[in-house]
Amino acid sequence: MLRKQLGFLFDTNRCLGCRTCITACAEEKGLPIGVYLRNVELHELRKGAQIIKYYLSTACNHCSNPECFRLCPEHALRKRRDGIVLLNEERCTGCGICVRGCPFKGVAMNTLTGKAVKCDLCQEKLDEKKLPVCVAACPVEALRLIDISEVESRNLDIVRRLPGVAKIQITRPAIRYLPLRYGKQVLRL
């Protein structure tokens, strides 16, 4: 059996781009104003006459092979047995190498403490069998918590990348997507 790897399953067909996940997380973590652990990006691309438009919400992808882990000179990062990548604030000196080095913008600088800060998948909540805050706060269940290895073994209809998003697989990010669907568009004559 594959090793457990918790991560996100993201449904682009549901995400509203409403950013509730971002502020719900910031509120839970008590982050200073303007510091967020999640990021929502708009993607717009043309496909023939149609316009594909969707939002992508990402935080730390809890990679199997985390770049932050490799870069941190203080060895402040570690990976739990369930795959969660954790940052030890006591070891962090705030050098910002991980903030700049993460290919997913998954690490932020906490302006209050001067140290790096990142998503910990709400590990304390998980230990209490509760959902991470972003997952619970999403009004349309666009974000789900999954065990990547378990989901992949079940061969569900999920994909590793979305149209218009750079393919970065070297760190083996623990995020999967439901394939993007789009309806018929009648654009103006």
Next chain:
Amino acid sequence: MELTYSNVCPSDCRASCRIKTKVRNGKIVGIKGDPLDEYTKTLCVKGYAQLNKVYAPDRIVHPMKQNGKGTGRWEQISWEQALTEIAKKLIAVKKRNNNLFPVCLNKYLGNMGLLSKSIEGFFNSIGFITKMVGSPCVATGVSALNLSFGKCKKPFPEDMLNADLIIIWGGNPAWTTTHQMRYIFEAREKGAKLVVIDPVLTATAARSDFYIQIKPGRDLELALGIAKVLLDEDLIDRDFLIGYSNGWSEFKALLEKVDLAQIEAITDISVVEIRNLARLIGNSKPMTIWLGAGVQHTATGGLAFRVISALSAMTGNIGVSGGNIHYATFEAWEFAGEFASIKPAGTTTSTENKGEVHGHRYIGTGRFAELMFLEPPIDFLWVAYHNPVAQAPDSNAVKKALDSIETVVVADQFLTSTAELADYFLPVASHYEYEDIVVSYWHYGAAINQKAIEPLGESRSDFEIMRELAIKLNKLSPGFSSFPVKRLASDWLNLEMEPQYPRLGIADYHELIDHYRRVDLAEVPWQDKKFMTPSGKYEFPLELALGNNDLYVGETGIYPFRLLRTRNFATHNSQYRVSVCMKGLSEKTRVLLHPEIANLIGVEEGMKVKIYNQLNEIVLPASLSKSMPTDIVVVYLGCEFEQEFEFNSIIALVDTDLGEEYADGKGLAFNDTYVNLVRA
């Protein structure tokens, strides 16, 4: 010690979310959606940011006086000084004029709590004044639906789950009513189709099964085209039309004259696609329509609402589960009359009659320029829960009006662009700082705001401000105000809520702390098909005569681009604009335009664009979007703003076609603004 309180967001929003507030040592440490709330359960992006808004460094918590409007020379003063000076001004106005018409109240929808009505209550208690009334938004839509149905009613929001076809016309619930999207997605999973009709590919439109990119302001014509096809292809419900409607034969005669080729030319939607859409509407049952604010902010918005709702009537989708029109209803509020029934001291009108005595002078909301030409002129203006400089059309006209008025009082939490032109700033407590009740106009849930923390600094609830001002006035001039100052806030809440208790199934409003209660309106309106029009039937819009000037009006603007101002995910009108709580999340105000247009005027992403028309010119960074039509530019309302000018300074004051049936004036066609662009 940690305590948890029940709160509710008082914004002018469909959701009216219940909040669970955690307080430690007198300070809020956490806010969450209340799982008791059957409609919302979770908060929205703005809801979770409220914690930062309460404790925002830019919140003002002391009374202030400005030495010279707009000078920024503010000094902190005591409540005693503020209320004494304001009371003396009011007394002087009355002495000078023998009446209080020079006193003007501009209160709007920044807080939907019941106690906010104490502001009107106070002004009713001192005499007949000048009131700015009505609504730039719902006046048009409610009037239209009142004319068609006799009353504006709607189904429970959850009834959308029963629809086979959901049409969202001119609305973007993905950003304005996020919770509703849960029901829309659930309906789709059960097989329903989602159609979105909008000039821009919104976040909602991007998730639809069928998106129609309509030319803005052409909703009426598209609806007529669809109606024409429904008639031609016999996709109509004769039982409803014969039994329960009035004016069908005239409307039918009108439709027979509609030329689809002409509709295609006007709406930019091909006849083929109009037919496809009409067939989908005619063959899906039940079909429901969400009428959005985009339609009602155009010059023909009222008639458009009537003809769009006629599509529901023609296809027999009125009064059935999963059908009807999802717009708004104020039936859940048809009770709160205590503050409104306060009569000025010495008025002889019978106190038996509830409701406001009509002796005031009324001015339509947003029409600030009119204030400068009144006789007697306005000497005193009180602004509450409103930032008209940012929100009303033609900001410069609003500023000029504020500048011309001797005394301007603004009660708010932040130094808004309106407050910058005030003489007095009165700091208002947030909804976590006093007890109040909010009733949702969308899901009819009634919820309580418990006092979770003490008011910050010296801030006070509006109710306390008005009560203290009444006490001060009567001390300086006995009998000036009839405001019942001995009544406490809790007494008022009980009085306002008492008629509502049986409808909510409670005996005391404190029961709302632990219970979700909904006002007992029907889940599905009009099931008996007994409409509240004079005829008792559904009324087709007969004022339409194809070919006359009201229909097929040409573009009114002399400038080439139509400017649409729409809501952003992180904004609620201007309510989050001055606070830093959305920092880094709500982008700075930008102008969205198609790359071709940007290329034409020689700008790239982020470069500055001058946007101008007959009113003013403003400069904004460009944001290029492939999904924008080439004759439209979009600016999100209420985003971060650093410039000296106001965005609304280029928004023209244009009347919509309806409004008086519901409010005392027409609505405002914000979306009938035209501009030109050059590289700045």
